[in-house]
Amino acid sequence: MSTLTLAARDSRTMLRRNMRRWARYPAMTVQLIALPVIMLLMFAFVFGQTLGAGLGGPSAGRGDYIDYLVPGIILMTVSASIQGTAISVAMDMHEGIIARFRTMAISRGAVLTGHVIGSFLQTLVGIAIVIGVAFLIGFRTNANAAEWIATIGLLCLFAIALTWLAVAMGLQAKSVETASNTPTLLVLLPFLGSGFVPADSMPAGLAWFAEYQPFSPVIETVRGLLLGTEIGDNAVLALAWTAVIGLLGYFWALKLFRRPPVR
Helix, strand or coil: CCCHHHHHHHHHHHHHHHHHHHHHCHHHHHHHHHHHHHHHHHHHHHHHHHHHHHHCCCCCHHHHHHHHHHHHHHHHHHHHHHHHHHHHHHHHHHHHHHHHCCCCCHHHHHHHHHHHHHHHHHHHHHHHHHHHHHHCCCCCCCCCHHHHHHHHHHHHHHHHHHHHHHHHHHHHCCCHHHHCCCCHHHHHHHHHCCCCCCHHHHHHHHHHHHHHCHHHHHHHHHHHHHCCCCCCHHHHHHHHHHHHHHHHHHHHHHHHHCCCCCC
């Protein structure tokens, strides 16, 4: 068999291993999916009426805020999943299984690819559940088929980019506990962007950060595709941030994985 065929076979094996970990640690999977759903319900039904009025005046309400909120919650689902990825990679590193894989006749890249694809599939499940719950509580979209395809494509690219960054964080972490804390800033970034309130409603310095940090352009692009709001240059910024994060995470992860093990 060719090198590419062997790599694909080994990647499938590592993917099956990571999917079995889902069944072994169901609490982690449930937590990563449940958190965005809980946040969606809380913001929609606790703060929705007040924040909706702030968005569109006295005539606006909870329904308007739910429509505004959902893109931010979807991106929160993507960011929340990377914490589990970093933890899983760190567990492999510190439990010795990576050292054992290094001695076996398998593709080196398959180990990391299995983590990335497994996490990506987990993220897709989370996004599907969040969108389903959003429709149940009143989310409405005027997006056509092409706009839905563009939305899903952008979310997939951004999820893969963040997952590679999470893999690098897991490889870099000195312990599993460190790996669980390292991605915290990325999990919080949707709150410090335009996911929950418009960036221009924030104080000047925070508004500038919220507008140009990685999540806001993606959120605004998804919002524009699903709700028909103005996208402007956000699509270009979203793709640029996705490329930067993805390349940084990929090459950082490869460098860390190829370094000699500490004895």
